[in-house]
Amino acid sequence: ACSSKLLLSRVHPMWQEPLAIPGGDRQSPIDIVVRKSVFDPQLRPLKVQYDPRTCQQIWNNGYSFLVEYDDTTDKSTLKGGPLEDQFRLCQFHFHWGENNAWGSEHSIDRRLYPAELHLVHWNSDKYSLFEEAVIEENGLAVIAVFLKIGKRHEGLQKLVDALPAVRHKDSVVEFTKFDPACLLPEKIDDYWTYAGSLTTPPLTEAVTWIVMKQHVEVSHDQLAVFRSLLFTSAEEQVQRSMVNNFRVQQALKGRTVRSSFT
Numbered sequence: 001a002c003s004s005k006l007l008l009s010r011v012h013p014m015w016q017e018p019l020a021i022p023g024g025d026r027q028s029p030i031d032i033v034v035r036k037s038v039f040d041p042q043l044r045p046l047k048v049q050y051d052p053r054t055c056q057q058i059w060n061n062g063y064s065f066l067v068e069y070d071d072t073t074d075k076s077t078l079k080g081g082p083l084e085d086q087f088r089l090c091q092f093h094f095h096w097g098e099n100n101a102w103g104s105e106h107s108i109d110r111r112l113y114p115a116e117l118h119l120v121h122w123n124s125d126k127y128s129l130f131e132e133a134v135i136e137e138n139g140l141a142v143i144a145v146f147l148k149i150g151k152r153h154e155g156l157q158k159l160v161d162a163l164p165a166v167r168h169k170d171s172v173v174e175f176t177k178f179d180p181a182c183l184l185p186e187k188i189d190d191y192w193t194y195a196g197s198l199t200t201p202p203l204t205e206a207v208t209w210i211v212m213k214q215h216v217e218v219s220h221d222q223l224a225v226f227r228s229l230l231f232t233s234a235e236e237q238v239q240r241s242m243v244n245n246f247r248v249q250q251a252l253k254g255r256t257v258r259s260s261f262t
């Protein structure tokens, strides 16, 4: 799976914004100003092929919970859209708020959503390991999907039921046969795309972001279970609720956001 524990243990908590990031002209997340996005007719449909059998575990890494996939073969892949190469799914995770007023990392014309799903993929045509791709320009592709409070998401419930087992930082639980495609909206061919970065340290500028125009609905109670997770490990005296695990929005710095739809 992609977020190797050794590397991450050296990584600082994501909200201590580092003073300067090397380069720092393509940071994420951003506000997407719809009227300034540029329709690109050359953007192709996305080709998503996920194999639920590659699903392995859920890990609370102290920023979010990651659902990790076996990325040692090209079984769960993403290609097409703005991508020239084939990318392998390594994990998905979420960002959310302490209430339903905010929580997403990206915004659309300043509108925030209560949560945002990120499906993290790395370029397996060019690199042999996630850790290599994470420091290379266009080494990663992340699909972002906004979550809105509404009807209960049946597919998400299996994941929600497993969360109490990873309440504390560094806890891991086996989690198998989960098809992340069930978390995607119906129309995955309407998206915005731009060149950005990881939104957690090391904040490397390696990500082609693909932000879905259509959101998915989850129930208030399902999102409340996300907020029952903790940033802190079982040994720590003071327990802190895992909420507001999003990064502040970053300057566009002249970048163009393209849309796959008019």
Ligand SMILES: CCCCCNS(=O)(=O)c1cc(S(N)(=O)=O)ccc1C(=O)O
Residues within 6 Å of the ligand: 002, 003, 004, 007, 008, 061, 063, 091, 093, 118, 120, 131, 134, 142, 197, 198, 199, 200, 201, 202
């Ligand atoms: C080698 C160090 C990798 C650190 C980032 N790993 S990651 O899977 O890309 C990731 C991406 C993102 S994000 N929001 O997609 O940029 C958030 C968390 C993580 C994580 O591992 O915790």
Ligand SMILES: [Zn+2]
Residues within 6 Å of the ligand: 093, 094, 095, 118, 199
């Ligand atoms: Zn993320």
